[in-house]
Amino acid sequence: MKLEIVPDYAELSRRAAEIVIAECRKRPQIVLGLATGATPIGMYRQLVQAYQRGRVSFSRATTFNLDEYYPIAPDHPHSFRRFMHQQLFDQVDLAAERIHFLRGTAADVERECSRYEAELEAVGGIDLQVLGIGENGHIGFNEPGTPFHLKTHKVALTEQTMRANARFFGSLADVPRHALTMGICSIMRSRKILLLASGEKKADALAAALLGPVTEAVPASVLQLHPDVTVIADKAAAQRLA
Numbered sequence: 001m002k003l004e005i006v007p008d009y010a011e012l013s014r015r016a017a018e019i020v021i022a023e024c025r026k027r028p029q030i031v032l033g034l035a036t037g038a039t040p041i042g043m044y045r046q047l048v049q050a051y052q053r054g055r056v057s058f059s060r061a062t063t064f065n066l067d068e069y070y071p072i073a074p075d076h077p078h079s080f081r082r083f084m085h086q087q088l089f090d091q092v093d094l095a096a097e098r099i100h101f102l103r104g105t106a107a108d109v110e111r112e113c114s115r116y117e118a119e120l121e122a123v124g125g126i127d128l129q130v131l132g133i134g135e136n137g138h139i140g141f142n143e144p145g146t147p148f149h150l151k152t153h154k155v156a157l158t159e160q161t162m163r164a165n166a167r168f169f170g171s172l173a174d175v176p177r178h179a180l181t182m183g184i185c186s187i188m189r190s191r192k193i194l195l196l197a198s199g200e201k202k203a204d205a206l207a208a209a210l211l212g213p214v215t216e217a218v219p220a221s222v223l224q225l226h227p228d229v230t231v232i233a234d235k236a237a238a239q240r241l242a
């Protein structure tokens with residue numbers, strides 16, 4: 001595992017974008033695994049700028065997002081799909097047919113999860129997976145206690161995650177209680193993983209994930225078992241790593 005500690009969020013966003021850009025240039029037909037949430041917003045901004053300056057193209061890239069609330073309509077103001085369109089998809093040259101998302105309106109959840117896994121398999125898996133980390137150590141929406149062997153599945157969000165995400169919805173009551181998420185097993189199959197952590201709220205989770213035992217109680221700790229993980233943390237998030 002490679003750890004880069006950077007001074008602040010701006011630098012974290014720049015470094016993360018540089019890694020994504022370098023991988024996209026190395027392999028234009030790259031399969032990217034993408035995260036939502038506050039952490040990668042700065043990185044997406046940098047990617048859009050790099051695209052506008054002609055430094056990177058996504059025209060042959062494929063994307064899979066990690067997760068989506070359930071149930072939620074794709075055009076709901078707080079759906080992860082809408083978020084991705086606003087932050088990245090609508091501003092770069094990604095081909096619509098190569099954008100993959102879990103459908104928050106799927107009637108048959110099991111079928112939807114199998115469809116996603118089959119699509120992942122069909123493209124040969126993820127080359128570079130970008131991850132954030134929850135305050136409770138979750139990755140994707142794999143909450144503490146999620147078995148490591150699970151592939152894409154439906155989850156009940158914990159109270160803590162719903163509270164953390166209420167900042168986007170305005171009120172806790174409006175946060176969906178469930179989500180569909182790529183499982184730990186699906187995430188661990190990615191060839192390369194980039195984990196981003198910003199802010200002191202993430203300091204305990206990051207320390208537990210990187211320095212503690214590998215345990216399902218801290219989902220991100222599984223990354224210690226992956227052969228190619230880069231962690232970029234700003235000073236605030238890294239403060240308990242010493």
Ligand code: F6R
Pocket residue numbers: 034035036037038039040066067131132133134135138139140141
């Ligand atoms: C989002 C996701 C989550 C977030 C995590 C951190 O697609 O999978 O695991 O990465 O909840 O969220 P922020 O970045 O908002 O602190």
